[in-house]
Amino acid sequence: MGSVDETAAPAPLRILVITTGLKLGGAEQQIAALARAFLALGNEVAILSLTQGREIDLPAEVQVTELAMRKTPLSMLSALRQARDLVRLWRPDVIHAHMVHANLFARVLARTGHMPPVICSAHSAREGGRLRALAYRITDRWCAMTTHVSDAGRLAMVASGAVPEGRVIVMPNGIDTSRFQPDPPSRERTRRDLGLGPDDRLVLNVGRLVPEKDQAMLIEAFGEVSRDLPKARLMIAGDGPLRDELAHQVTRRGLNHVVLLAGARKDIPDLLRAADVFVLSSRIEGMPLAVGEALASGLPVVATAAAGVSELAGDTATLTPTGNPQALASALRNAIASLPGTESERDRRRQRIVGRFDVNGVARQWLAQYRSLRKQR
Template sequence: MDLVTNEVSLLVLDDGQQYELEDKFKKLGIRFYKLKDIWIRNPFDYIKYEKAVDQFFKNHHAFDIIHLHASSKNYYILKCAKKYNIPVRIAHSHNTGFQTHNKIKIFVGNSMKKNLNKNATHYLACSELAGNWLFGNSKDVRIIRNAVNLDQYKFDMKKRLEFRKQLGIGDELAVCNVGRLEKQKNHEFLLEIFSEVLEVEPSAKLFLIGTGSLKNELTKKVELMNLEKNVVFLGFRKDVADLLQAMDIFLMPSLHEGFPVTAVEAQAEGLPCIFSSTITPEVKLLPETCFLDLNTNPKVWANKIIEIFKSYKRTDKKDILTSLGFNLKLETAKLMDFYKGEIKKNDKK
């Protein structure tokens, strides 16, 4: 980011896919850079990655701020930013664990945290838990909430009825999960929970919003469990706010999370939420939001879902979330003030 010219640039690794957000960013006047044919799968890829990052900063270093939204394996971006004298180098933690169960990769990731911390000048996190995981307890971590546009996610009964009709939902229970179809999100356990729900509410529907590498595997599991009539894969959607209006329960049994934005969005709509206890308790924004242990029998989760479904009435939650710091307009202004303040400090040096 260059605050003198108000130019913002994005640097991403090219995973070979084209994302819709790219066009949206470009329309906003944001410069978009991709490191072509760079994707870290093994140690040899990392050598290639380092060369590409160094070359990028050699050619593009007229920035006031580098804001890294990645974990420790991408510490080299901040190291190069430091090499080319970019004064403000922000590391931002969005998670509480690595997206792998590979012990070697976890060991390497943990060993790289020291380099990340050494090359950053500022430490941001979406929650205290996320900050402690990546930076440790000794760092001065600034919390930037994963806020949302509360006007967009305001509960609307008219929209609810409209989208329930579109999805073919009548009076039956509608459960949903929003997230990538990846191991971290724990969809297999989610399906076990839903199978127990069907024992009591046989007409219930489960809507999975998102896409990912486990799509085929999960589709097969749905077939093996004879859930095809009740489980709907909606894929990547641009109308998540409207889809949430139609749901009755938001279920997130993730293995780990930082501070999931979708959890904020669901609560902003007054949608009752059940999260795994592995997710930071900071995500509980409403009294009715609850947590269950992943070691708890799926039937216990199912009973909680049905209990909420039969008793809960949704209302507008905008004022509550604004008071808790989850209004996107206010948090954006807070971040911009932070940027400007740090630039002024460096200008005086």
């Protein structure tokens, strides 16, 4: 009788991802990055989106189904039927949901019949109010595992009563360090395209224009920076419901010549290479991908101490209290005054991300979790 080859590569997995949506956002970008990594490691991926519309780039090999679910009982029942049919046809080994609505949907789906293990991943330190925490707690037993991208977020979920402490673990975001890395020719080309001169200092913020990201506080802080450093420029790359309000704020403060609301961009790696400093102004985060991408690009980072930032950056970033424009302005002035910095400083920032948060390593951690749950099932 032949012996089993214990060194053989594990069998590939079929991974069904359920997401609230596929718009431009940190969680959505993480889903895309993990999908690329899973495929590169020989697995199959399908994505089920509760809502319509796709703004992120996904590999052609990924099967995408959009449910166009609305907040009505009939629409939700129809979406559950479609999801169940997809599971029966595609036969995934594991279902991995991301973000609160998809997490709750996947848990209810698990109750509709025999299903593979369901994992639910939270991406924000504030998943919602008391009703969402109660919904999480009631449905907790319907999933095999709940994860959060940061320990601060995990503790917040436990404190809210959403999940028992022993039922949630930390699985960090992964950064595609092959896309986000220093590239001097790209830097020069992008700066030239942006009309930046050699003495201009570009401060970059990337994020949705929503209250949680607090770009209003950032604009207030940058107004102070601009008075002292007239060559400083601020670009905010992102779109959202606060765009008009922020544009009015920029005009009201007389900052149109130094602050650019650049809208949603698909050239973030190039913008990071063109920038001199990255800034995060958020009140609420889980583990901000943009900070990791900036560090992987070698950039100095000034960030508010939102959940997950210190876990991601360690001592390679300057942290300030949330909601404090004076502290943020002071830290930005110091960061700009310290430019251009040394090559060893840039390398240390990049190695912080490469060594701990590279997406390929994180994808392998996920695959190990999937296989463990499948074996238990």
